[in-house]
Amino acid sequence: MGFTCSSCAATNAAASCRQQSLGWKHRGTPNPHRPRLLNGGATQNHTPLGPIQALGGLCLLAAASSLPTQPCYLSRAVRGVDGCRMEGWGWLLVLGAAVLLGAESKAPLERPTFGDIYHVKGAISLPYAEIREPFEAWYNLTGGKSRIEYYGGQVVTFQFGSVGPFGASFKVTPETTETEVNVRKCFRINGTDRDPIAPQSVFPSLEHFRWVREERFRGQHCAVWQNVSYWGHKKNVYTLRVGSSARGPVPLHYEVRGYNSLLGSHYDKYEIEYSAFGHRFAPSVFQLPHGERPLPPQGPAGGFGNYACDGGEEWRAYEWIKKHGGIASTESYGPYLGQNGYCHYNQSELVAPLVGYVTVEPGSAEALKAALFKHGPVAVNIDASHKSFAFYANGVYEEPRCGNETSDLDHAVLAVGYGVLHGKSYWLIKNSWSTYWGNDGYILIAMKDNNCGVATAASFPILA
Known part of the structure; x- marks a missing residue:
């Protein structure tokens, strides 16, 4: 194909x-004491x-x-x-x-090492988000290449550090538009001086890990290596269990309780199960699809300009829902996968048809308050790019570096209320990550100076 x-x-x-x-x-030098x-x-x-x-x-x-x-x-x-x-x-x-x-x-x-060239299968789990992503990875540090497949090849990512001045990543993923359904396409993103692209390893760097014990894990004897760090009042615990074989160390299980430094994601609990680890594979696994012609990327929202798991805007999704008479229910469509999937909405029950949607007056806290009071939860966009957001735990969140211009906004969330805590006015925001993050999945963002842009681009749908 x-x-x-x-x-x-x-x-x-x-x-x-x-x-x-x-x-x-006895090993080592004699101890005089x-x-x-x-x-x-x-x-x-x-x-x-x-x-x-x-x-x-x-x-x-x-x-x-x-x-x-x-x-x-x-x-x-x-x-x-x-x-x-x-x-x-x-x-x-x-x-x-x-x-x-x-x-x-x-x-x-x-400290164990797993080599510069390896092939491994496994699954990434976020227990609190009820996500489990099977994967298969090929890694060649010497050649500057990596490939990871999710859900049996449903989505494939390539990261080549040797392409261009700063590397490039490629993503092969199914795409659905108003005229095409589940067509697999390849998209490219070039690295930059500030953000170069390198091969993606599925193992953490063990530079700051220390051996803590040996134990039985799922029927296997293994060494437990751990790295504990702090960011403010938040504790990060990284635990890697390593087995053994005649050929050397074998990765078994990696657990993250904190910021995901391996995959660069938010504060949460992550688990990676490893299996079928080896060091030999055909070099052809790094070959990209051939015969492409440039097309602008379009996401499975159906030709309205969204990019599925790679981002989008609420109003584009509203337009799709209006045109198709509703959106599929979770029960009939299936759970969130954490990756782009094959579209099958025509086999699902559609609910919540819309007659339109309302864009709240940009930057107006009073208009947003009125929308919440009269219409209920409101979709908002915020600047969530700072580590202080990823590590938020409680209290009213104020980040002096947070932007509030449209170009600063990079994360869609849901405003569900507002209030005052210790003299500080706040927006009550429901995030989409998991209940392990923040305050049971929520955050209080300060209203002052439109912190992080909560009131910049708010909207809500009008049900039919």
Whole structure:
């Protein structure tokens, strides 16, 4: 099948998860503060208990562990010792050796690496948003290329760092317009000096991770690596579980509780399950579709200029709903996928037909208040580009760098009310991310100076 590709203006070691060993021999340089085992188990500070013919302290430990149910097993393991006089000393020796050797085994492991070239399958989950995205990824850092498929190839992204001066990304996705249904097309975005494009890894950088423990995870023994950081009062916890194989470390599971530094998304809980990890694949996986001719991108809102998961405007969606007699219900259409999908609205139940829509007076807080009071929730656009927004938790949000011009607005949300908290007037905003973000999915944005542009581009539909 041929694709249509359009060009868009750029805007935008191997530490295996092996079972932790007590280690039967001392590693590293001697510790001058640690008692040294002499004469098969006595320390420098105690009188030797007697010769232990050809048995060192570790052999004694092994002998003791092999006879756990027999009385006086330590004395039986050691020739030349009468009766059970040595039993108490033997227990102390066993415990002391275990503590010392166990402490040595806690030495930090080498951070795992997964190679510059790999192929892996898995699934990205946002439990609080009820999203689970299956994916398959190919990565070649040396060649500066990556490819990720979502939902079995429904959407495919390529990121090439070697194209042009700042790299380029390509997205192959289904598109539906008023004249075409589910036609797969390819769109290109060029990198910039401020935002160059590089291959997309599906593993986090482990630079600030530290080993914390070993455990069983879904039936496999693994090492747990963790990175804990803070942004203001918000805590970020990144946890990677790594298994082992004869060929080296194997990624098992990555959990994010906080800002998604890997995929660059908002504060939430994310989980990535990894499977079918390997290092070999055909170079042809990085070939782009051929035979494209440039066309302007149009989203599945049906030729009204929206871009589906890549953005759009409310009034364009209103126009589509007006023309088609309603919008499909979630129950009949299916859940939100987090990626562009194949359009099947004609197989769904359409609800909420519109007769029109109203654009609220731009910049007027009083007009927006009146719309909320008389008509209910109002669609608004805001500047959500700042990390302070991604990490919002409570209180009235005021961001001095927030823009309120139309060109500053980059996120559509829902205004559902307004009020005053500790003397500060605010808009009550419902976000679309998840209930893990913000205050159970909501944020209070300050009214002062039209902070973040809440009143700049507000609108609401008129139901039929």
